[in-house]
Amino acid sequence: MASAVLLLGACAGDPPPSIPAASTATPGPSTSGGVEHSANARLVANVPLSAPFDGEEAWGTDLAFQGNYAYVGNYEGFTIHDITDPAKPKVVTRVVCPGGQNDISVTGNLLFLSVDEPRDNETCQSRRGDMDAGWEGIRIFDISDKTHPRYLKSLATACGSHTHTLVPGKDAEKVYLYVSSFGPSPDSKTCKPPHDSIAIVEVPVGDPAQAKIVAQPVLFTDGDDESQPGATSGCHDITVYPEKDLAAGACLGNGILMDISDRVRPKVLQEITDTENFSVWHSATFTNDATRVIFSDELGGGIAPTCDAKTGPTRGADAVYDITGDRKLQRRGYFKIPRHQTETENCVAHNGSLIPVPGKTIMVQAWYQGGVSVIDFTDPDHPKEIAYVDRGPLTTSGEPRLGGSWSAYYYNGYIYSSDITKGLDVIAIDDPLTDPAKSVKLDKLNAQTQVSYPE
Template identity: 25%
Template sequence: MLRSSLAIATVTATLIATGLPAAACGEEDKPASEKVRVSGAPGAVKNVKAVGNVPDAQGAIAMGFLQYGHRDVMAVSGEFGLKVYDLTKNPAAPKLIGEVSLPGLWETEDTEVDVKRKLVFLARDPRAYGGTTQTGESGIYIIDLKNPEKPAILSYTKVPAGHTTSCVDDCRYLWTGGPAKAANQPADWGGRPIWVTDIRDPRNPKTAPDPIELARNDGKTDYVHDVQVDDEGVAWVSGRGGVRGYWTSGYHRDPVQGKVRRATAFSPVPYAGGGIEETAAPSKFMHNSFHPSGHRSADGADSNRWRGRDLIYATEESFLDGCVGDGVLTISSLQNSYNGEGWRSTPEKPFRLKSVGTWSVAGQEGSDPTTGDCSAHYFDVRGKVLVQSFYTQGTRFLDVSDPTDPKQIAYFRPADASAWAPYWHKGYVYVADNTRGIDILKLTA
């Protein structure tokens, strides 16, 4: 997550110098622990009950959940490395049972777990341990959690990217992307694309020498930030230039090559997607996404279709001076993007997905206009309720039953909030807060 290095003064200076939101540039190298955090008005809470907090997880960035029979375990990653908590007896009071200490690790955003093999994957950003985007080392730690009391590093492998790493093809491979390009990478790149790592043998990962997901920003190779896989196995790649989906297994029609071929993690088949309309996301930097394929609401309706339209949810991460122009939640239609349009887009003939709706925290009930960080960030969806982190603006619950008009139904904004990622889990929402640790919430609306 790019913003983790930003102080307010740095944001303003970068905007003047580049014309782009600093958070979307990924150039800042200040460690998160040295960031300026701004506290404004007192906190605000509505229709949410805070049932627990884990302060010893301060520096938390992301988390994943694993089941061991009836045992429920939470793996939390952050600037400290990895901490493992047992939720079985009391999910509102997680018990620390194991850890891998890696102080100074950056940044482990969107950490994923292999629920079958009980593995955790931590991305090492080049800014870890005092490095820089230009010269620092990046890679992947694979941690064995077969015994959650004794987590152990199985392997570490250098990879030319390292901001996030994500499972594809049933966690047999990792796609690793970001951040800004290194000094030894092509000058015309706007950021790092994806490198593919074979982790079928997690003790001996093998990373392919050549990257994929090139030319994603109107023909330019640019910053890939994150990958999310939907229920049908399509890997949705977010970054500067929009969101594009790929098949990573099976035989599918390739709309770019004009033929049916086998999809693999190393040679995926384009499915749909493209750039987001600049009226919805002016920076063009899409941080993460969600394609609700196969998700069904309580009434049995397929939530992937809204009035006949296939939707992609995504967040723009950008920071301007004040909250009004900061990154928003975007909802776009994938209509007219199934024939490779997003792969043929150029500056002269740009292709954009049609925006259906947006939501911004600026001016919303419970918001504090005096705080510095108001950009949209990670979110999670259950049915028609979307829960999302907005940094110092805390955690917001939205009713997205009408994607053209998302409505806030609840919020949790502590005065010292630094919310990065919320996760629905067994009726609770666990929020990775970089300042507060883990907040455990119950929606009461």
């Protein structure tokens, strides 16, 4: 669940980095309605942003799914879409509740939003508040009536909540949220350094109004010293794999692997750095068998044009790591989209998820104005793109504009992309490599809460 970071070295014993050869999606490119795409993928529907989400900063953010509904975060609130017919999605409701960036997850009748900007109060009527003392954190909604979601409760968290990860409890009575945040300042009243921790929120499913912060575990020991490789001031995103009792954290200076067998006492198994290539460790995705994890680097914080020849193929990219038998991370190859973008297009690796193809590791991923890419990671040393959809630049001259695909996830036969300025895109993919996924049916998807699919 992850999200743009508007922020305006290698491990000992690792093998040499695998530099991907230039590759192109097969079969070749086509253009339909001004959208460039590989012949095996096409845009089949779009629901544009509309009032009240039609302001200059009403940017679309992350996605979650449940049954026949898609939930899309927005800096101004969130939208619920009926996707019973994916080719004809319908807006059920748009809920106004401003707060950057409204990272989103759902479970049962509950919906959670992350707020990572100070507000003058915790309600949906709030305005931007004092940078040093405003409210920011988690908001909880009851979505039992999809047409009229009901605001239930909020919890303030230290340094806000840039993203959060839904973590099922060991029984069905509780769920947890791992709250990732960063950006401490010595002058702040609510976010002082060091901030080397996450907040853990416990939510009783039967009585969510009793939700509370139950732990603030420190994950790193570098304290205030940010000069060392791997030093971090917080995590950007965490992906959990509850069946395996594992979590992978993407933090500002490094990536981590954690044991979460005790949900409120996560244990760091290893920290890794890649100071030569990775700048902002942004997100993580496990392979279905949890033998590897794919980390992404959000070089430039999501607002820079990094998909060019100058930046190269290993920066602002994905990196594949093996999880060894003793639960250590060992780097394999890198992947970056092979199409160079223009200097007006913000483009870098962003949010994605596995496409549930038995026996293979295939992932769909957003690249902002670089579009939506489908990547085969089955050979971890030589990942390759097999499909893409690219809307092209928002502008070709003058000042760059923030836009493109924030999140792209596969859900029950289609790819759904939350475009920052264009709204919800629905993409069909027809390819022998991905077609087996169409038989896998899910009843929900929070991309940072992985569940296994049949091999």
